[in-house]
Amino acid sequence: MGLLAGKRILVTGLLSNRSIAYGVARAMHREGAELAFAYQNDRFQERVSKLAADFGSQLILPCDVQEDSQVDDLFSQIGDAWGGIDSVVHSIAYAPSDALEGDFLEGLSREAFRISQEISAYSFPAMAKAARPLMAGRNGSLLTLSYLGAVRTMPNYNIMGLAKASLEASVRYLAACLGPEGTRVNAVSAGPIKTLAASGIGSFGKLLSFNERNAPLRRNVTIDEVGNAAAFLCSDLASGITGEIMYVDGGFNTTALGNPDQG
Numbered sequence: 001m002g003l004l005a006g007k008r009i010l011v012t013g014l015l016s017n018r019s020i021a022y023g024v025a026r027a028m029h030r031e032g033a034e035l036a037f038a039y040q041n042d043r044f045q046e047r048v049s050k051l052a053a054d055f056g057s058q059l060i061l062p063c064d065v066q067e068d069s070q071v072d073d074l075f076s077q078i079g080d081a082w083g084g085i086d087s088v089v090h091s092i093a094y095a096p097s098d099a100l101e102g103d104f105l106e107g108l109s110r111e112a113f114r115i116s117q118e119i120s121a122y123s124f125p126a127m128a129k130a131a132r133p134l135m136a137g138r139n140g141s142l143l144t145l146s147y148l149g150a151v152r153t154m155p156n157y158n159i160m161g162l163a164k165a166s167l168e169a170s171v172r173y174l175a176a177c178l179g180p181e182g183t184r185v186n187a188v189s190a191g192p193i194k195t196l197a198a199s200g201i202g203s204f205g206k207l208l209s210f211n212e213r214n215a216p217l218r219r220n221v222t223i224d225e226v227g228n229a230a231a232f233l234c235s236d237l238a239s240g241i242t243g244e245i246m247y248v249d250g251g252f253n254t255t256a257l258g259n260p261d262q263g
């Protein structure tokens with residue numbers, strides 16, 4: 001019997017078969033979950049529907065998290081179709097690309113700050129608020145994806161680091177708010193992975209190879225390893241875990257000087 005048998009889970013942020021959300025969906029499907037998907041806008045409907053078919057999903061709904069009405073509509077449609085929901089996976093981030101390279105202050109602007117916080121951080125508690133009535137009494141869980149740049153400075157990550165810091169704080173405040181009603185809230189902080197969100201980042205290749213050479217496991221992680229951890233955190237095996245940021249990064253976050261042989 002799969003870890004997630006009988007669970008109904010919404011997975012957001014699926015965009016390609018390299019998406020972390022794809023790895024999460026694959027693990028959760030394998031563990032017996034019934035999946036629904038949300039895509040950012042109509043441009044992505046066809047490609048997400050094709051990807052979602054890999055997981056036998058018929059519930060594929062639009063949701064641009066910049067619009068409150070679309071977040072509300074998403075969960076009312078899920079309520080109509082399912083009557084309730086056990087878990088929500090938030091796998092969404094965005095900052096204007098010119099804020100994601102070079103000098104932190106050069107890339108800083110009120111607009112870049114607002115957009116990155118709104119899409120990459122506010123959207124998680126906003127979805128939690130809309131999902132709350134559907135999750136009552138189900139001992140469900142919420143899960144989001146973070147990155148080490150939330151708590152350590154990472155060259156070029158810049159304004160996204162502030163958004164992830166905000167996101168990780170929301171994991172703790174949501175855990176405190178929803179724990180009494182039985183809903184758990186956690187994050188997986190993943191190591192760097194070559195996805196669409198990572199492409200177009202100038203120094204990404206260097207970052208991947210630095211991690212590969214310096215992480216205790218001496219390699220990068222895969223979307224399936226992140227997916228497995230996400231499936232565990234949303235399963236009843238993790239019934240005592242909430243407000244937690246679980247690192248799936250080959251141990252990189254635990255090192256100070258990395259690989260001593262690297263000089």
Ligand SMILES: NC(=O)c1ccc[n+]([C@@H]2O[C@H](COP(=O)([O-])OP(=O)(O)OC[C@H]3O[C@@H](n4cnc5c(N)ncnc54)[C@H](O)[C@@H]3O)[C@@H](O)[C@H]2O)c1
Nearest residue numbers: 013015019020040064065092093145190192193195196197
């Ligand atoms: N790739 C990495 O190295 C890495 C590492 C750690 C954490 N993460 C996090 O994983 C999550 C998924 O990113 P990914 O690497 O799988 O890339 P991805 O490009 O596959 O996924 C990013 C998703 O964000 C969605 N999105 C952006 N703006 C949106 C909006 N306004 N409304 C709704 N959806 C919107 C996109 O449609 C896309 O599906 C992000 O939160 C990212 O910060 C990525």
Ligand SMILES: Cc1c(CN(C)C(=O)CCc2cnc3c(c2)CCC(=O)N3)oc2ccccc12
Nearest residue numbers: 093094095096097147155156157192197198201
């Ligand atoms: C790792 C890592 C990532 C992957 N990661 C953890 C992320 O969170 C990426 C999120 C992201 C948010 N917004 C945008 C983009 C990516 C690229 C396209 C775009 O226009 N905007 O991005 C980096 C950017 C700089 C340095 C390291 C990294």
